Amino acid sequence: MAATESRRPRADATRNREQLLDVATRLFASAGTEPSMRAIANEAGVGIATLYRHFPTRESLVDAVYQDQVSRLTVGAHELLVQLDPPAALRRWMDLFGDWIATKNGMLDTLLAMVESGEIAHAHTRTELLAAIDNILEAGRTTGQLRADVPAEDIAAALIGIFTVASSPDHSALAARLLDLLMDGLRPSPWNQRKGRGAS
Template sequence: MGQPEAGTSRKPRADSLRNRARLLAAAKEVFGEGGSGASLEEVARVAGVGIGTLYRHFSTRDALFEAVYRHEIDQLHDRSLTLSDEADPVEALRLWLRDGIAVIATKKGMLATLALAADGRQDLYAYSSDRMNASASALLERAAAAGAIREDITSEDLLRAMIGMCHNPDRAGWRTSALRLADVFVDGLRR
């Protein structure tokens, strides 16, 4: 009676879901500060779990990097939905762009390893590209429909600008510069 039927899967336990969320947050912090060489033991310590718990959720370093990356992309996508409902269209675009820069900032320590983990993984590139383009498109269309910005800017334009703003993430002060450029860019889109 207590056994799941054949072919069905059980829902993860609440403590398992909490541990996974803590591991993702800790990995974001640890890899963001220490780069790709940061230890998995440090991730487990910051999350407040044992290394065995980390390996039960993420069998390899690459699996953990990919999970953190996907989680960040999902959060940025969700943020675009929230901003669309709550903020002025131009301000929503500005805030989302700034949030995108923050995501890139946390990834600077993981970029080389992410590139290796994603090598040949078209599904990972497609996933992030689809989510980012959908977010950017929705925000741009809303602002253009309100007559607040130019109508000829595409989501690809916006994403290229964001990536360009984050050029040289290892230089001191790059993030402050990128945030200033985001404001200049959005101001330049206004009608």
């Protein structure tokens, strides 16, 4: 019984942390301005003291949300390839990337300050994300379902452009159409194959 009781607070603490992380991610993604720590605690149904116990500063919460989103993208690339063929995996990954961009927009001021101070290594994150894209591209090149002449850097740049143009939830339909167009350009076609040979 004692062992069971000792495990319960840790389980509750884990659930509280996950709940706070989920709520903070959702609020960061949907808010026009950075939500207050109290608003996040209230939405999660916990006291402000509980929030500060898990995340003593706004920076620590932003860092946790940011790292969680990056992990979803990097791990997600592998998981999506297990479930889907490469083109479908890449298209679904683009949606995850859009979620990450939306979340970043809701915590941008704090995030930029942390990048500036060196608390978040932006270059390392970029390397991780490009590797995730390239992992899916390589699978698609192997199956012949994705073009072999498009680097991960170009796809990342295109995604940033799309989600800059269609950044708000009101533009989700536009974002989806643009992503579908991008995917059409990434599938091999006789014209694309001739162009790739001519460029080499």
